[in-house]
Amino acid sequence: xxxxxxxxxxxxxxxxxxxxxxxxxxxxxxxxxxxxxxxxxxxxxxxxxxxxxxxxxxxxxxxxxxxxxxxxxxxxxxxxxxxxxxxxxxxxxxxxxxxxxxxxxxxxxxxxxxxxxxxxxxxxxxxxxxxxxxxxxxxxxxxxxxxxxxxxxxxxxxxxxxxxxxxxxxxxxxxxxxxxxxxxxxxxxxxxxxxxxxxxxxxxxxxxxxxxxxxxxxxxxxxxxxxxxxxxxxxxxxxxxxxxxxxxxxxxxxxxxxxxxxxxxxxxxxxxxxxxxxxxxxxxxxxxxxxxxxxxxxxxxxxxxxxxxxx
Amino acid sequence: xxxxxxxxxxxxxxxxxxxxxxxxxxxxxxxxxxxxxxxxxxxxxxxxxxxxxxxxxxxxxxxxxxxxxxxxxxxxxxxxxxxxxxxxxxxxxxxxxxxxxxxxxxxxxxxxxxxxxxxxxxxxxxxxxxxxxxxxxxxxxxxxxxxxxxxxxxxxxxxxxxxxxxxxxxxxxxxxxxxxxxxxxxxxxxxxxxxxxxxxxxxxxxxxxxxxxxxxxxxxxxxxxxxxxxxxxxxxxxxxxxxxxxxxxxxxxxxxxxxxxxxxxxxxxxxxxxxxxxxxxxxxxxxxxxxxxxxxxxxxxxxxxxxxxxxxxxxxxxxxxxxxxxxxxxxxxxx
Amino acid sequence: xxxxxxxxxxxxxxxxxxxxxxxxxxxxxxxxxxxxxxxxxxxxxxxxxxxxxxxxxxxxxxxxxxxxxxxxxxxxxxxxxxxxxxxxxxxxxxxxxxxxxxxxxxxxxxxxxxxxxxxxxxxxxxxxxxxxxxxxxxxxxxxxxxxxxxxxxxxxxxxxxxxxxxxxxxxxxxxxxxxxxxxxxxxxxxxxxxxxxxxxxxxxxxxxxxxxxxxxxxxxxxxxxxxxxxxxxxxxxxxxxxxxxxxxxxxxxxxxxxxxxxxxxxxxxxxxxxxxxxxxxxxxxxxxxxxxxxxxxxxxxxxxx
Numbered sequence: 029x030x031x032x033x034x035x036x037x038x039x040x041x042x043x044x045x046x047x048x049x050x051x052x053x054x055x056x057x058x059x060x061x062x063x064x065x066x067x068x069x070x071x072x073x074x075x076x077x078x079x080x081x082x083x084x085x086x087x088x089x090x091x092x093x094x095x096x097x098x099x100x101x102x103x104x105x106x107x108x109x110x111x112x113x114x115x116x117x118x119x120x121x122x123x124x125x126x127x128x129x130x131x132x133x134x135x136x137x138x139x140x141x142x143x144x145x146x147x148x149x150x151x152x153x154x155x156x157x158x159x160x161x162x163x164x165x166x167x168x169x170x171x172x173x174x175x176x177x178x179x180x181x182x183x184x185x186x187x188x189x190x191x192x193x194x195x196x197x198x199x200x201x202x203x204x205x206x207x208x209x210x211x212x213x214x215x216x217x218x219x220x221x222x223x224x225x226x227x228x229x230x231x232x233x234x235x236x237x238x239x240x241x242x243x244x245x246x247x248x249x250x251x252x253x254x255x256x257x258x259x260x261x262x263x264x265x266x267x268x269x270x271x272x273x274x275x276x277x278x279x280x281x282x283x284x285x286x287x288x289x290x291x292x293x294x295x296x297x298x299x300x301x302x303x304x305x306x307x308x309x310x311x312x313x314x315x316x317x318x319x320x321x322x323x324x325x326x327x328x329x330x331x332x333x334x335x336x337x338x339x
Numbered sequence: 340x341x342x343x344x345x346x347x348x349x350x351x352x353x354x355x356x357x358x359x360x361x362x363x364x365x366x367x368x369x370x371x372x373x374x375x376x377x378x379x380x381x382x383x384x385x386x387x388x389x390x391x392x393x394x395x396x397x398x399x400x401x402x403x404x405x406x407x408x409x410x411x412x413x414x415x416x417x418x419x420x421x422x423x424x425x426x427x428x429x430x431x432x433x434x435x436x437x438x439x440x441x442x443x444x445x446x447x448x449x450x451x452x453x454x455x456x457x458x459x460x461x462x463x464x465x466x467x468x469x470x471x472x473x474x475x476x477x478x479x480x481x482x483x484x485x486x487x488x489x490x491x492x493x494x495x496x497x498x499x500x501x502x503x504x505x506x507x508x509x510x511x512x513x514x515x516x517x518x519x520x521x522x523x524x525x526x527x528x529x530x531x532x533x534x535x536x537x538x539x540x541x542x543x544x545x546x547x548x549x550x551x552x553x554x555x556x557x558x559x560x561x562x563x564x565x566x567x568x569x570x571x572x573x574x575x576x577x578x579x580x581x582x583x584x585x586x587x588x589x590x591x592x593x594x595x596x597x598x599x600x601x602x603x604x605x606x607x608x609x610x611x612x613x614x615x616x617x618x619x620x621x622x623x624x625x626x627x628x629x630x631x632x633x634x635x636x637x638x639x640x641x642x643x644x645x646x647x648x649x650x651x652x653x654x655x656x657x658x659x660x661x662x663x664x665x666x667x668x669x670x671x672x673x674x
Numbered sequence: 675x676x677x678x679x680x681x682x683x684x685x686x687x688x689x690x691x692x693x694x695x696x697x698x699x700x701x702x703x704x705x706x707x708x709x710x711x712x713x714x715x716x717x718x719x720x721x722x723x724x725x726x727x728x729x730x731x732x733x734x735x736x737x738x739x740x741x742x743x744x745x746x747x748x749x750x751x752x753x754x755x756x757x758x759x760x761x762x763x764x765x766x767x768x769x770x771x772x773x774x775x776x777x778x779x780x781x782x783x784x785x786x787x788x789x790x791x792x793x794x795x796x797x798x799x800x801x802x803x804x805x806x807x808x809x810x811x812x813x814x815x816x817x818x819x820x821x822x823x824x825x826x827x828x829x830x831x832x833x834x835x836x837x838x839x840x841x842x843x844x845x846x847x848x849x850x851x852x853x854x855x856x857x858x859x860x861x862x863x864x865x866x867x868x869x870x871x872x873x874x875x876x877x878x879x880x881x882x883x884x885x886x887x888x889x890x891x892x893x894x895x896x897x898x899x900x901x902x903x904x905x906x907x908x909x910x911x912x913x914x915x916x917x918x919x920x921x922x923x924x925x926x927x928x929x930x931x932x933x934x935x936x937x938x939x940x941x942x943x944x945x946x947x948x949x950x951x952x953x954x955x956x957x958x959x960x961x962x963x964x965x966x967x968x969x970x971x972x973x974x975x976x977x978x979x
Contacts, residue, residue: 164689165696168955170916173935177700177947180939257816261917264818265924265936280819287822288830295826298819305814313810313863404883408874429888436885449876454898454973464884499974515884 051318058314061307068304069127076124079103079117084272087112092290107292109283115292118279119300125275126301129190130256136194138248141201146232146240148202149209156206163199171196172261179267189268193255204247205240212236249312253305260301276301355421357382357555358403358440358523363415363425365398365407365579369627372398374579375415380523385549385556387570387587389563389602393623395579396559397445400525403557404442405432419523437468441521443545445528447508451500457511458496464518479518487514487544506537510544517548523555524548530565542568563602567591575599578624578634585660595654595662595671597639633664641666682966686959690952697951698741702734702944728754741948750949755937760945763934764953770930772957774922775915777846778853783908786858790865791892794873805862813859817918821852821925838927849928853918857911864907868900875899901972909965913958 052058082103088111093100095107095115103114148159166174175192182188212218213236221231262268263277270278276297283293356379365373373395380386390396398407405424407413417424419439424432444450452460458480465476477496484492487510500508509529516524526545530538546569549556560566566573566587573587575596583596594600601619621638624630633639636646645665654667664670716724725731729740729751744751750760786809793805828848829837836845872878873896881895919932927933931954938946970976 161685161688161692164685165692168686168689168958169693169697169951170914170920170954170958172917172920173951173954176920176936176939177697181700253814257814260816261818261921264816265920277816280816280822284822287826291826294819294822298816298823301816301819302814305816306811309810309814310807313806406879406883433885433887436883438885442880442883444876444880446876450880452877452881452895452899453975454901455895456974467890468885501975512880515880519884 052314055314055318057310061310061314064303064307065311068123068307071120072123072127075120079120083113083117083121083274085113090114092286092293095292095296106296107290109279109290109293110286115296118274119276119297122274122276122279122297123300125186125269125273126256126259126277126304129186129193129259129275130252132190133193133197133255133259134248134251136190137197137251138201138244140194141198142205142240142244144198145202145205146209146236149206150213150228150232150236159202160206163202166196166199171258172265175258175262176265176267179262184267184270184273186269186273189259189262193258193262196258197251197255200247200251201244205244208240208243209236212239246312246315249308249315253308253312256301256305256308354381356380356418357384357420358557359416359418360399360403361416361418363399363402363413363417365395365402365411365413367411371579371626372411373402376576376579376581378574378581378584380555380557382522383553383555384572385546385558385570386572386574387558387560387566388574388576389560389566390576391561391623393626394576396561396576397527399576400442400527400557400559403525404436404440405429406442437464437519438521440523440525441516441519443509443512443516443524443526443529445531447505447512447532448500450512451508453500456497456499457503458498461511461515461518464515468519483514483518484511487511487517487548488540489514504537505533506540509533509537509541513541513544513548517552517554520552521554523557525557525559526569527559528561531561538565539568545569563591575602578630579626580634580663582635582664583662585657589657589660593671593673595656595660595667596664597641597666597670598635599662600670601638601640641670679963679966682963683959686962690955690959693951693955694745694948697948698738699734702737728752745948745952750952751945753938753943753946755941755943756946760943760949761953763946764931764949767929767931767934768953768957770928771916771919771932774846774849774853774919774928774930775912778850778915778918779857779908779912781850782854782857782861782911783904785854786861786865787897787904790862790867791869791897793862793866794869795888795892797870802866806866809859809862809866811859812855813863815855817852817855818921818925820855821848821921824848824851825925838925845926845928849922849926852922852925853915856918857908857915860911861904861907865900865904868903869896872896872899898972902969905965905968905972909961909968913961916954 052062087108090100090104090108090112091110093104093108093112095105098105100108100114103117106115106119108114109118144159148156175196178192179188182192218231218235221235226234259268259275260277260280263275264281264284266281268277269275279297280294280301283290283295283297287294358378358380360376360378363373363376363378364371376395376399378386378388378399388396388399401407402413403417403419403424405427413425415425419435422435424435451457455463458477461480461483462473462476465471465479466473469476471479480496481492484495489495489507489510495503500511503511513529524545529545530541533541542565545556545558548554549569556569558566558569570587573584573590574581575583575590575598577598583590583594583599585595590599591603594603598619604619619638620640624634624637630650632645632647632650633642636642639646643665649665651663651665651667653661653663655661656667656671660671661667662670722731729737732740741751748761750764752758753760753763756763789805789809793802796802824835825837825848828835834844835847869892873892875896877899878891878895881891886895916931919928919930920936921932922928923930923933923936931950934946935950935954937943938950
C-alpha cells in the first residue's frame with residue numbers, strides 16, 4: 029500500500045510545459061493559430077515601420093482603387109481608400125497599433141490585477157473587501173459606456189486607450205487570481221512556509237505566484253481577442269484612436285462612410301480583426317483544453333464514433 | 340488445463356452461469372486497467388472481488404454494466420444470461436440495465452442527482468422504465484424506501500440528497516438499484532465512504548436483500564472483512580488479473596497466493612495487535628507496464644527467477660480453489 | 675437566502691454609489707457644455723447665464739451635494755439637449771433596450787444550449803470540433819463590423835432588410851443578430867464545458883446504469899446541473915448587452931438606451947449621462963438579483979441553506 033506523501037514543496041510545472049509543447053505540435057488547429065499569430069506579429073513589427081510613409085501617401089487618382097489587381101504593386105492589392113491610400117499598407121500599419129494596444133492592455137491588466145488578486149486573497153480582511161467593491165464598481169457599469177465617457181474626457185491617444193481598457197479588464201484577473209490564491213493558501217506547502225517563518229511577500233512570490241500564473245496566462249490569451257475587439261469597437265465609435273494613430277477599428281470606421289462605394293475599405297480591416305481574434309481564441313481554447321486533465325487525456329486518443337456517441 | 344474447467348469450479352457445474360466474463364480487458368490508451376480476467380457468477384450467488392486501489396476491480400464492475408466511457412476500450416466477452424454485452428449498442432444495453440443488472444456506487448452523494456428530490460428520482464425509475472402512473476410509482480417508491488430502512492418515507496420524498504446522512508443516502512441508492520428487481524446487483528465499494536458503524540447496517544441490508552430476492556451479487560471491495568460479511572465466493576485481483584479464487588472462508592483460512600496472504604497480514608481486522616500488521620512492501624505496479632512474468636513478483640517474498648520470466652497459470656489446489664502462482668500448492672499446504 | 679439577497683443588494687448599492695460619484699466628477703471634467711450649445715462668438719455674460727441656468731456656476735462640491743439630494747428623489751435634472759427631464763429621456767428609452775436584450779438572450783439560449791450539449795455529447799468528434807469552431811468564430815467577429823457587413827449584404831445588395839431605424843419586424847433582425855453575436859459563442863462554450871463535466875458526473879453514470887435514454891441523461895439529469903454556470907454567464911452577458919446596444923445605435927441609428935447614452939456623451943449632456951448610468955446600474959443590479967433567484971430555483975442546495 030502506497031505511503032501517502034505530503035508535498036512540502038510547491039509542485040513543479042516544468043514537465044507539464046514540455047509535454048504541452050509536444051501536444052501543440054500534434055494539434056494542427058492550435059499550431060496553425062500560433063503560426064498565424066506569430067506571422068501577423070512579425071509583419072506588424074517589421075512591416076509597419078517600412079510601410080508607414082506609403083500607408084499615408086494620398087493619391088487622389090487612386091481613390092477607391094479596386095482590390096485584387098497587381099497593376100499598382102503589392103501595396104494596392106487590397107485596393108485603396110477614399111484618399112487613395114493603399115489598404116494593405118494601412119492594414120499592416122494598423123496591425124502594429126492593434127497588437128500594441130491589445131498586448132499592452134492585457135499585460136498591464138494581468139500584472140496589476142493578478143498582484144492585487146493575490147494580495148486580496150492572501151491577506152483578506154479590509155483590503156480584500158475594498159478591492160472586491162472596486163471590482164464591483166467596474167463591473168456594474170457596462171464597459172463600453174465607461175470607456176466611452178472616460179475617453180471622451182481624455183484626449184484620444186494610444187496610452188489613454190490602453191489605460192481605460194486595462195481598468196475595464198482588471199476585475200477578471202483580480203477575481204481569477206484571488207479565487208486561486210484562496211485555495212492555494214490552505215495547501216500544506218504554504219502552511220509549511222508559514223510555519224518556517226517566511227514573510228508574506230516571500231510566500232506570495234515563491235509559493236503562490238508560480239501556481240497562479242499558468243491560470244492567468246490562459247485567461248490572458250482569451251483576453252487578447254476580447255481586448256482587440258473592444259479597442260476596435262472604441263475606435264469605431266470615434267473615441268479610441270484618431271489620425272495619425274490608426275488601428276484596424278479606425279480603418280473600419282473610416283471605410284464605413286463609403287460602405288456602398290468601396291466595400292473593401294470596410295471588409296478587409298474587419299477581416300484582419302476577425303482572423304487575429306479567431307487565432308487567439310482557438311489557441312486559448314486549446315490551452316484550456318490541454319490544461320484540463322480530463323480533456324487532455326481524450327486529446328491523445330481518437331475515440332471511434334460509436335464509442336464517442338455514448339454519453 | 341482447459342479453460343472450461345477454469346471457468347466452472349467443481350460443484351457448481353449444474354446450472355448455466357448468470358454472468359460469464361471471459362478474457363475481459365479494459366484499457367485507457369496505454370494504461371491497462373483490466374488485463375484479461377475470467378469470472379462466472381451463478382444465479383443467486385454472491386461473489387466478492389477483492390483488490391487494492393488500481394487493481395482493476397471497480398473497472399471490472401463498470402465494464403460489466405457497459406459504463407466504460409471513451410477513451411476507455413473494452414475487449415473480451417461479458418455474457419449475461421447468454422447475451423453478449425461487449426460491443427452491444429447503448430440502446431440495447433439499456434434493456435439490461437435495471438431489470439438485468441443494477442449497480443450501487445461508492446460515493447452516494449455523487450451518485451444521486453443533487454438538483455432533484457429523492458422521491459422524484461425513485462419515481463422516475465417506474466414512470467420511465469415501466470410506464471407506470473405517477474400515483475402507482477409513488478406508492479412503490481414509498482414501499483421501497485421502507486424496505487431499505489428509511490423511516491417515515493412519505494415525509495422524506497420531497498427531500499434532496501444533501502439533506503440525508505451518508506448511510507441513508509446509500510440506502511436510497513440501494514433502493515433505486517433494486518427497484519426493477521435486478522437479477523445481478525453490482526456493488527462497487529458501497530461502504531467505503533461510510534463510518535464503520537453505518538457500514539455494518541448497509542452490509543446487513545445488502546445481504547438480506549440478496550437472500551430474500553435471490554438475485555446474484557458482485558461485491559467490489561478492498562476490505563476482506565467486509566467481503567466476508569456479504570459474499571460466499573472470493574476473487575482476488577492484482578494488477579488487472581485474477582490471482583486467486585475460491586470459497587471465501589477457505590481462502591481466508593488457507594490463502595494459496597502470496598498476495599492474498601500479504602493482504603491478510605496487512606488487514607487490521609485479522610491481527611490481534613497492531614504490531615503484527617505487515618504492510619506489503621513496494622508499490623502496486625505501474626498500469627502501463629508490460630509484464631513478462633508474474634505481476635506480483637517484484638513485491639513477493641517468495642519470488643524466484645522463474646516468477647519474473649514466466650506468468651503462472653491457474654493451479655487448482657483443492658476443490659473450487661485456484662491460484663495463479665508457481666508455488667500455489669506449496670502456499671496452500673502451508674509450506 | 676433572504677440574508678444572502680440583502681447582502682447582495684447592499685454591496686450592489688455601495689458599488690452603484692461609487693459609480694455615481696465617479697461619473698459625476700468625470701462628466702464635469704469634459705468641460706462646460708456651454709461651448710457646445712452657445713454660438714462661437716457668445717459673450718462671457720451669455721456663458722455665465724447659461725451656466726447659471728443649468729446650475730453649473732456653483733462650486734463643484736455644492737453641485738455634488740445638490741446632485742445627491744436630487745438623485746435620492748430620482749431627479750437628475752433637465753437634459754440640456756432634449757429640454758426634458760433626464761430621467762424621462764433615459765426611462766423612455768429603456769423598454770426598447772430591455773426588449774432587444776430579452777429577445778436576443780432568449781434566442782441565444784435557444785441556440786447555445788442544444789449546440790453546446792451536442793458538442794459535449796461526443797467530445798472531440800467532428801460535430802464537436804465544428805460547433806467549437808463556430809462558437810469561437812462568432813466570439814471573434816467584431817460586432818460593429820458584422821453589423822456593417824450585414825447591412826452591405828442584406829440591405830444594400832439584396833434589399834431584404836432596412837438599413838436603419840425601427841419599423842416593422844424586419845428592422846429588428848439585424849440589431850438582434852448583432853447583439854446576439856458574442857453571447858452565442860461564449861454561452862455555447864460555457865454550455866459545452868459545463869455539460870462535459872456533468873455528463874461525466876457520478877449521478878449521470880448512475881442514471882445511465884438505470885437504463886435511461888441519452889436524451890433523458892443529457893437534457894434532464896446533466897443539463898439541470900449544468901444550468902448553474904450557464905445562468906451565471908447568461909446573466910453576465912445580458913448585462914453586457916448594453917454594450918451591444920451602443921453598437922446597434924451607432925450602426926443602425928436604432929433607438930434605445932445605447933443611442934441616448936452615446937448622444938449624451940457627445941453632447942456633454944451631464945444630466946442624461948448621470949441618469950443613464952444610474953438607470954443602467956439599477957437594471958444590472960436587478961438583473962443580478964434575478965439571476966440569484968433563478969440560481970436558487972435551479973439548485974436546492976442554495977434554496978434550503
